[in-house]
Amino acid sequence: MSAALIRAERAYGPLVVALGGLTLAATFASLAIGYVHLDVFAALNDVAHGRASLPALVLVELRLPRAALGCAVGFSLGLTGAAMQGLLRNPLADPGVVGVSGGAALGAVVVFYSGLAGAFSLALPLGGVAGAVVAALALYALVGRGAGTMTLILAGVTINSFAGALTALALNLSPNPYAAFEIMFWLMGSLVDRSLPQLWLALPLMLAGWALLLSSAPALDALTLGEDTATSLGFDLKRLRLTLVAGSALAVGGAVAVTGAIGFVGLVVPHLLRPFVGHRPGRLLLVSGFGGAIVLLGADIAVRLLPIHPELRLGVVTALIGAPFLLSLIDRMRREA
Amino acid sequence: MRIEAIDATVRLGDTNALDRVDCAVRPGEMVGLIGPNGAGKTTLMRVLAGLQPLQSGEARYDGRRARDFPRRELARRIAFLAQEGEAAWPLRVDRLVALGRLPHRDAFFGESAADAAAVEAALAAADVAHLRARTLRALSGGERARALLARALAVQAETLLADEPVAALDPLHQLQAMALLRAVARNGAGVVAALHDLTLAARFCDRLIVLAGGRVLADGPPGVLTDAVLAAAYGVEAVRGEHGGEPFIVPWRASAPSPGAGETGA
Amino acid sequence: MPWSPALAGEDDGKPRRLVSIAMCMDELILRLADRDAIASVTWLSQDRRNANMAQAAKGLPANNGLAEEALSYHPDLTLAGSFTERSTVALLREVGARVVEFGVPETFDGVRRQIREVAALIGEPERGEALVADIDSGLARIPVDANRPPLGAIILRPNGFTVGPGSLVDEILRRAGMANLAARLDLGPYQQVPLERLATLDADVLIVDSDRFAAPSLATEALDHPIVAALSRRMKVVSLPSRLWTCAGPTLVDAVQTLAAATAEVRAREGRN
Numbered sequence: 001m002s003a004a005l006i007r008a009e010r011a012y013g014p015l016v017v018a019l020g021g022l023t024l025a026a027t028f029a030s031l032a033i034g035y036v037h038l039d040v041f042a043a044l045n046d047v048a049h050g051r052a053s054l055p056a057l058v059l060v061e062l063r064l065p066r067a068a069l070g071c072a073v074g075f076s077l078g079l080t081g082a083a084m085q086g087l088l089r090n091p092l093a094d095p096g097v098v099g100v101s102g103g104a105a106l107g108a109v110v111v112f113y114s115g116l117a118g119a120f121s122l123a124l125p126l127g128g129v130a131g132a133v134v135a136a137l138a139l140y141a142l143v144g145r146g147a148g149t150m151t152l153i154l155a156g157v158t159i160n161s162f163a164g165a166l167t168a169l170a171l172n173l174s175p176n177p178y179a180a181f182e183i184m185f186w187l188m189g190s191l192v193d194r195s196l197p198q199l200w201l202a203l204p205l206m207l208a209g210w211a212l213l214l215s216s217a218p219a220l221d222a223l224t225l226g227e228d229t230a231t232s233l234g235f236d237l238k239r240l241r242l243t244l245v246a247g248s249a250l251a252v253g254g255a256v257a258v259t260g261a262i263g264f265v266g267l268v269v270p271h272l273l274r275p276f277v278g279h280r281p282g283r284l285l286l287v288s289g290f291g292g293a294i295v296l297l298g299a300d301i302a303v304r305l306l307p308i309h310p311e312l313r314l315g316v317v318t319a320l321i322g323a324p325f326l327l328s329l330i331d332r333m334r335r336e337a
Numbered sequence: 338m339r340i341e342a343i344d345a346t347v348r349l350g351d352t353n354a355l356d357r358v359d360c361a362v363r364p365g366e367m368v369g370l371i372g373p374n375g376a377g378k379t380t381l382m383r384v385l386a387g388l389q390p391l392q393s394g395e396a397r398y399d400g401r402r403a404r405d406f407p408r409r410e411l412a413r414r415i416a417f418l419a420q421e422g423e424a425a426w427p428l429r430v431d432r433l434v435a436l437g438r439l440p441h442r443d444a445f446f447g448e449s450a451a452d453a454a455a456v457e458a459a460l461a462a463a464d465v466a467h468l469r470a471r472t473l474r475a476l477s478g479g480e481r482a483r484a485l486l487a488r489a490l491a492v493q494a495e496t497l498l499a500d501e502p503v504a505a506l507d508p509l510h511q512l513q514a515m516a517l518l519r520a521v522a523r524n525g526a527g528v529v530a531a532l533h534d535l536t537l538a539a540r541f542c543d544r545l546i547v548l549a550g551g552r553v554l555a556d557g558p559p560g561v562l563t564d565a566v567l568a569a570a571y572g573v574e575a576v577r578g579e580h581g582g583e584p585f586i587v588p589w590r591a592s593a594p595s596p597g598a599g600e601t602g603a
Numbered sequence: 604m605p606w607s608p609a610l611a612g613e614d615d616g617k618p619r620r621l622v623s624i625a626m627c628m629d630e631l632i633l634r635l636a637d638r639d640a641i642a643s644v645t646w647l648s649q650d651r652r653n654a655n656m657a658q659a660a661k662g663l664p665a666n667n668g669l670a671e672e673a674l675s676y677h678p679d680l681t682l683a684g685s686f687t688e689r690s691t692v693a694l695l696r697e698v699g700a701r702v703v704e705f706g707v708p709e710t711f712d713g714v715r716r717q718i719r720e721v722a723a724l725i726g727e728p729e730r731g732e733a734l735v736a737d738i739d740s741g742l743a744r745i746p747v748d749a750n751r752p753p754l755g756a757i758i759l760r761p762n763g764f765t766v767g768p769g770s771l772v773d774e775i776l777r778r779a780g781m782a783n784l785a786a787r788l789d790l791g792p793y794q795q796v797p798l799e800r801l802a803t804l805d806a807d808v809l810i811v812d813s814d815r816f817a818a819p820s821l822a823t824e825a826l827d828h829p830i831v832a833a834l835s836r837r838m839k840v841v842s843l844p845s846r847l848w849t850c851a852g853p854t855l856v857d858a859v860q861t862l863a864a865a866t867a868e869v870r871a872r873e874g875r876n
Contacts, residue, residue, distance in 0.1 A: 061830040089425035178822035234412025234440045279426040
C-alpha cells in the first residue's frame with residue numbers, strides 16, 4: 001500500500017483521540033466557568049467525600065447538567081448532521097435546515113404544555129422523538145431519492161415554517177400566561193439552568209440514536225457511488241433509511257426536548273471536518289459528533305463570558321456563525337454547478 | 338456463478354423496458370450486450386444484478402433466487418458497474434477503489450492484507466495506479482471511467498456486470514479495458530458488458546446478445562450479428578472486414594427504409 | 604351606537620357602573636364597593652389559583668382589558684393600572700370616558716394612600732378607612748425585634764427572576780425581619796438571576812413564588828429545579844404566592860405574617876445551635 005495512504009489511514013485514530021480529548025477538556029472548562037467563581041477541584045473533593053457544601057451543590061446540580069448536556073447535545077447535532085449529509089448526499093443537510101429539529105420542538109411543546117410531561121416525565125423526550133420522526137418522514141416524502149439542493153432547502157423551509165407556526169399556536173393556546181413568550185426557547189435553544197433529571201431523561205434516547213447512526217458508517221461510504229452500486233455492494237437501502245430516520249429522531253428529538261432547537265451545528269461541523277477524514281462519510285460521523293460537542297460547549301462558555309444580559313440564547317450564537325457559513329456554502333455550490 | 342434472466346418483463350412508465358427476455362451468463366464467458374439506446378440494456382443489467390424489480394419472470398443465481406442468498410454473499414460474488422458513475426464526495430481514487438472491498442470486509446475492522454492487495458491489483462489493471470492520490474473531479478472522463486472500473490474489479494467477484502465501461506475511454510484505453518475484461522473472463526469470472534462499439538463487441542466477446550425494443554433479437558457467437566440483425570436493431574448498414582483473424586464492423590450509413598413489412602427478418 | 608357620557612346616572616355622586624381593567628384595581632373595588640356597583644372586572648381576578656378575591660369575583664362579567672369591552676359596560680368610572688396598555692387607556696380617554704390610573708405602591712404608606720384614594724373615588728371613604736385600619740392592626744400584631752440584625756433573604760420568581768431593591772417587597776421583608784439580598788447583585792434594569800448566583804448568595808431565607816397555574820410553562824418549571832430542594836436543606840425555604848404582595852390590600856399582612864413566622868423559626872433554630 002502506498003505510503004501516503006498508510007499515513008492517511010493512520011491519521012484517523014489520532015484524530016479521533018485528539019477530538020475526544022478536546023471534548024473532555026471543553027466539558028471540564030464548562031464545569032469551571034459560570035456566573036460565580038467556583039473552585040472546581042475543591043467542589044469535586046467535597047462531592048467525593050459526600051460533603052454537601054454550596055460549591056458541591058452548585059457543581060452537581062447546576063454546572064454538571066449544563067456541561068453534560070452541552071456535550072451530549074452537541075454530539076447529537078454534529079453526528080446527525082454528518083449522517084443526514086451522508087444519506088442525502090448533500091452537504092447542506094442538517095437537522096435544523098431540513099426541519100427535523102423544528103418538528104422535534106413541536107412534538108416536545110405539545111407534550112409539555114398539555115401537561116402530559118407532568119404526568120409521565122419520559123413523555124417529553126419521546127414527544128420530541130415523535131415530532132422528529134414526523135418531520136423526517138415529511139422530508140423524505142417531499143424530497144424523494146437523491147434530490148437536488150433546491151428541493152432539499154425548499155422542503156426544509158416548508159417543514160420549518162409549518163412546524164414553527166404550529167409551535168407558536170400551541171404556545172398561544174396554553175392557559176399559562178408565560179407560555180406564549182417561551183417560543184424563543186424552543187426555536188433558539190438554551191442550556192441555562194438545566195437539571196440532572198432532564199439529563200437522565202434525554203441521555204438514554206440520545207445514546208440509542210448515536211448507536212444507530214454510527215452503525216450506518218459503512219453503508220454511507222458505499223452510498224458515495226449511488227444507490228445501485230451501494231445495493232450491489234450488499235447494503236439494504238430501505239433498512240439504512242429506516243436506521244437513519246430512527247437514529248436522527250432519537251438523537252435530535254431527545255436533545256431538543258430538553259434544550260430547544262439549536263441550529264447550524266450539524267451543518268458547520270461536518271463541513272469543517274470533512275477534509276480531515278478524506279471526505280469519507282463513514283469516518284465523518286464520529287469526528288463530527290466530537291466536533292459538535294466542542295462547538296456547542298464553546299458557544300455555551302462564550303454566552304456565559306459575554307457581558308450581555310440576559311444571556312444570549314445558544315441558538316443565536318450558532319446562527320450568527322452558521323447562517324453566513326450556509327450562505328457561503330450555497331454560493332460555492334451555485335458557482336460549481 | 339451462472340446468472341439467468343427467465344421470462345423477464347420490466348415495465349417502466351407505460352412501456353415494457355424488457356419484454357419476456359431470456360438470457361444467461363456462465364462463468365468463464367464474456368458476453369457483449371448490444372443494442373440501440375433505449376433498447377433495455379441497462380434494465381437487463383440491473384435485472385441480472387438483482388437491482389431491478391420485475392413485473393413478471395425472475396432472475397436466478399445458480400438456479401436459486403436472490404433472496405435465498407445472504408445479501409453479502411451475493412455482493413461478494415456479483416460486481417456491478419453502473420453506467421454513469423458519479424461519486425457524491427471527492428474521495429481519493431484509492432479509497433474509492435477500496436469501496437469495492439466492502440462486501441468482503443467486516444464492518445468496523447480495518448482492511449486486511451488481502452483487501453489491500455486486491456485494491457492494488459485493481460488499480461494496476463485499470464491503469465490508474467499513478468492517479469491514486471487524486472480525486473475523481475480532478476480526472477478526465479476516461480480516467481474517471483477507469484477508476485470506477487477499478488472499483489468494480491476490486492470486488493474480485495465471480496461475475497462482473499459492466500454497463501458501458503468503455504464508452505468514455507480513448508482508443509488505447511478502450512482496447513486495454515476490453516482486453517482486461519476478457520482476461521477477467523478467462524480467469525473464470527463471467528463478464529457481461531453493455532457496449533456501443535460493434536467492433537469491440539465482435540472482437541472481444543465470446544457471445545453477443547442483441548436487444549431492441551426490450552426484446553432479444555439475437556443471442557450467440559459474434560456471427561449472429563448479420564446485416565439483417567444490424568438493420569433490425571440499429572437501422573444501419575455496416576462495412577465489414579477482417580484483420581489478423583478478427584472481425585471489424587464499421588457502421589456506414591442508415592439502412593434503406595424497407596418498402597414493405599417483413600423484408601428484414603427479426 | 605355612539606357611547607355617550609351622559610348615560611352616567613349618578614344620584615348621590617357615587618359611580619354605579621365601575622369597570623376595572625387591571626387586576627389590582629379589581630381587588631380593591633371588590634373589597635370596597637357594593638357588588639351591584641361593579642359592572643366588570645378582569646378575567647384574572649376570577650382565577651382561584653392566583654387571585655385573592657376569586658370567590659367574590661365569580662359571577663361578575665369578565666373583561667380582557669380591551670377598550671371596546673370596557674365601553675360596552677357603559678362605565679361611569681374606569682380604573683386602570685400603570686401596566687395597562689397605553690393605547691387602551693388613550694382610546695378610552697379619547698371617547699370621553701372617565702379613566703383613573705393607579706401605579707404599584709412602593710411603600711406601606713403608598714398602600715394606605717392608594718386605598719384611600721380609590722375609596723374616595725368610588726364614594727366609600729369609610730370603607731377605605733376601615734380597610735386601612737384592618738391592615739394597620741394586622742401589622743401591629745406581628746412582633747418586631749428591632750435589635751436583631753435582619754436575616755438575608757432572596758426571592759425566586761418564575762423564569763429565574765428576583766425582586767430588586769426599592770419596591771414594596773423590600774418593606775414587607777423589612778417588616779418581617781429580613782433584608783433583600785438582591786441589593787448585593789448589581790442587577791441593573793433586568794432582574795433575571797442565574798440560579799448559580801442565587802445559590803451562592805448564602806441567604807438565610809429563600810422565598811419562592813408559589814403561584815401556580817393549571818397548565819405548565821418553562822417559567823414556572825424553573826421554580827422546581829432540584830437545587831431548590833437541595834438548598835432547602837441548608838436554608839429556610841418559604842413558599843409565598845406572589846399574589847399576596849402584588850397588589851395593595853390586606854393580603855400584604857398575610858405575606859408579612861408568613862415571612863415573620865419564617866424569621867422566628869430560623870432564629871429559634873439558631874438559638875438552639
